Amino acid sequence: MTLYFTSEHEWLRVDGDTAVVGITQHAADELGELVFVETRPAGTQVKAGEAVAVVESVKAASDIYAPVDGEIVEGNAALADDPSTVSSDPQGAGWIVKFRLSNPAQLDGLMNAEAYAAFIG
Amino acid sequence: MGTDSSLLHTPLHTLHQDFGGKMVPFAGYSMPLQYADGIMAEHRHVREQVGLFDVSHMGQVRIRARSGTVEDAARALERLVPADIVGLKTNRQRYTQFTNASGGILDDLMVIALEECLLLVVNAACKQADFAHMQDNLADCLVEPLEDRALLALQGPLAQDVLSSFDADAATMRFMDVCMLEIDGARCIVSRSGYTGEDGYEISLSAKDADRVARQLLQHQQVRLIGLGARDSLRLEAGLCLYGSDIDETTTPVEAALEWSIQKSRRTGGARAGGFPGADIILEQLEKGVTRRRVGLLPTGRAPVRHGAPLYADEALADKVGEVTSGAFGPTLEAPVAMGYVATPHAAVGTELVAELRGRGVPSRVAALPLVPARFRR
Numbered sequence: 001m002t003l004y005f006t007s008e009h010e011w012l013r014v015d016g017d018t019a020v021v022g023i024t025q026h027a028a029d030e031l032g033e034l035v036f037v038e039t040r041p042a043g044t045q046v047k048a049g050e051a052v053a054v055v056e057s058v059k060a061a062s063d064i065y066a067p068v069d070g071e072i073v074e075g076n077a078a079l080a081d082d083p084s085t086v087s088s089d090p091q092g093a094g095w096i097v098k099f100r101l102s103n104p105a106q107l108d109g110l111m112n113a114e115a116y117a118a119f120i121g
Numbered sequence: 122m123g124t125d126s127s128l129l130h131t132p133l134h135t136l137h138q139d140f141g142g143k144m145v146p147f148a149g150y151s152m153p154l155q156y157a158d159g160i161m162a163e164h165r166h167v168r169e170q171v172g173l174f175d176v177s178h179m180g181q182v183r184i185r186a187r188s189g190t191v192e193d194a195a196r197a198l199e200r201l202v203p204a205d206i207v208g209l210k211t212n213r214q215r216y217t218q219f220t221n222a223s224g225g226i227l228d229d230l231m232v233i234a235l236e237e238c239l240l241l242v243v244n245a246a247c248k249q250a251d252f253a254h255m256q257d258n259l260a261d262c263l264v265e266p267l268e269d270r271a272l273l274a275l276q277g278p279l280a281q282d283v284l285s286s287f288d289a290d291a292a293t294m295r296f297m298d299v300c301m302l303e304i305d306g307a308r309c310i311v312s313r314s315g316y317t318g319e320d321g322y323e324i325s326l327s328a329k330d331a332d333r334v335a336r337q338l339l340q341h342q343q344v345r346l347i348g349l350g351a352r353d354s355l356r357l358e359a360g361l362c363l364y365g366s367d368i369d370e371t372t373t374p375v376e377a378a379l380e381w382s383i384q385k386s387r388r389t390g391g392a393r394a395g396g397f398p399g400a401d402i403i404l405e406q407l408e409k410g411v412t413r414r415r416v417g418l419l420p421t422g423r424a425p426v427r428h429g430a431p432l433y434a435d436e437a438l439a440d441k442v443g444e445v446t447s448g449a450f451g452p453t454l455e456a457p458v459a460m461g462y463v464a465t466p467h468a469a470v471g472t473e474l475v476a477e478l479r480g481r482g483v484p485s486r487v488a489a490l491p492l493v494p495a496r497f498r499r
C-alpha cells in the first residue's frame with residue numbers, strides 16, 4: 001500500500017489497482033465542520049480532475065476531484081448519517097470514495113507525504 | 122484591493138488574532154470568518170449562551186440639522202427613507218432602507234434618535250456610497266461619518282445577565298431601546314437589537330476603548346467570540362436580509378417583505394405620505410401587491426441549497442418560479458435553510474416548490490419567516 005497526495009489536498013491509499021480517496025487534515029481544517037457529503041454513484045467513470053463527490057460546510061460547497069482516471073467502486077455510506085466524520089478523522093473513517101485506477105501510471109505525477117508537507121508549508 | 126496589506130483593520134484586529142480568528146477579506150476589511158470552535162459551534166453558542174461579534178466595519182454616521190433641531194434632521198432623512206423618522210422617539214431605534222427612484226434598495230440601515238442628533242448604522246460595503254448619497258441630498262444637515270468608533274454586538278439569551286453586570290440599566294431596556302451605558306468606564310451608545318434573532322445588544326463605543334471592553338466582556342465564561350460565518354447562518358435562520366444577496370437596487374421593500382418597516386404616516390393617506398425616492402412605485406405596490414415576494418424556504422434532505430439556485434413549480438424543472446438568494450445549513454434546525462424570491466402565486470406558506478441542485482430537484486417548502494422563532498425582549 002502506498003499513500004499519495006495531490007495539490008487539491010486529497011490523499012489516495014493505493015493497493016493494487018484500487019485506491020481509497022479522502023481529503024487531507026489540512027483540507028478538513030480549512031473547510032470546517034461538514035454538514036453534507038454526496039458521492040457520485042458506483043460505476044461512474046471519471047477522468048482526472050472531474051468531481052467524484054461534493055462536500056458541504058455551513059458556508060460553502062466544495063468538489064472532491066478524481067486525482068487520476070478511473071471508476072468509482074463505492075462511496076462511504078456512513079457519511080450520509082454523519083458527515084462530520086470527514087472533519088474529525090479525514091485520513092481514516094472519513095474516507096470519501098473507493099476508486100479503481102484505469103491508468104496507474106498517472107500516480108507518478110502525485111506527491112508523497114514528505115512532498116505534500118513541503119507543499120502546504 | 123485583494124492583497125492582505127490593502128485591507129483595513131478594525132480596532133479589534135489584535136484581539137481577533139489573539140483568539141485564533143481565521144481572517145478573510147470582507148467589504149475591504151480583514152474580518153474573522155470563524156475562531157477555533159468553528160461555525161457550527163459558534164452558531165449554537167449564540168442560541169444557547171452569549172456571543173460577542175466585532176461589527177466595527179459597519180458605517181456609523183451622525184446627522185445633525187444645521188438648524189440644530191433633531192426634528193429637522195428627521196424631516197430631512199425622510200426624503201431618503203420610507204420609514205417614519207419624525208415619529209421616532211428619543212432613545213429609540215428603527216430599521217429602514219435608502220431607496221432609489223425605481224423603488225429599489227440602495228442599502229438597509231438602522232436609525233437611532235438621540236437628543237441632539239440622529240445616528241445611522243449602515244452596511245460596510247455601502248458606506249462610502251451612502252455617505253455621498255446623504256451629502257448630496259441632505260444639504261440642510263451636517264453628515265459626519267464617525268471613523269473613530271467601534272461597534273460590538275453581544276447576542277444570546279444570557280446577554281442581559283452579562284451586560285447588566287457592568288451597568289444595571291441594561292436590564293431595563295426593551296427591544297430597539299437605546300441607552301447610554303457605562304461599560305468598564307467607557308461611555309457607550311447601546312441599543313437592544315441585533316442580527317441573530319436572539320435577545321442582545323449592539324454597542325457603539327470609542328475605538329480606543331473597544332479592545333479593553335471586548336476583553337472585559339470575554340472575561341465572562343458564557344461569552345465567546347463569534348465570526349462572520351455564524352453571523353450569516355444566525356441571520357438566515359432569523360429571516361433577516363443580507364444586503365447584496367437578499368435585497369439590492371433591483372428589489373423593492375415590498376417585494377422583500379419589509380413593508381412592516383414602512384409606517385402608516387409615510388403611506389398613502391398618511392400625515393407625511395411618500396416624499397422618498399421611488400415612493401410612487403412603493404406606495405402603489407403596498408396597495409396593489411407585487412408580482413414576486415421574498416419567502417423562507419425549507420429544502421428537504423441535508424444538502425444546502427445556496428444563493429442562485431433556481432426554484433421551479435414542480436419536479437419537471439421546467440416552470441421556473443423564482444430563485445434562492447441565501448441558503449446554508451441551519452445549525453439550530455440541523456437542516457438546510459434558505460430564502461428567496463418567488464412569483465406571488467407560489468409565495469404562500471406551505472407551497473411545495475422544487476429547487477435545482479447539481480442538476481436534480483430538491484423539494485423545498487415555502488415557510489414563514491423567521492425560520493427559527495425570534496427571542497427579542499419586546
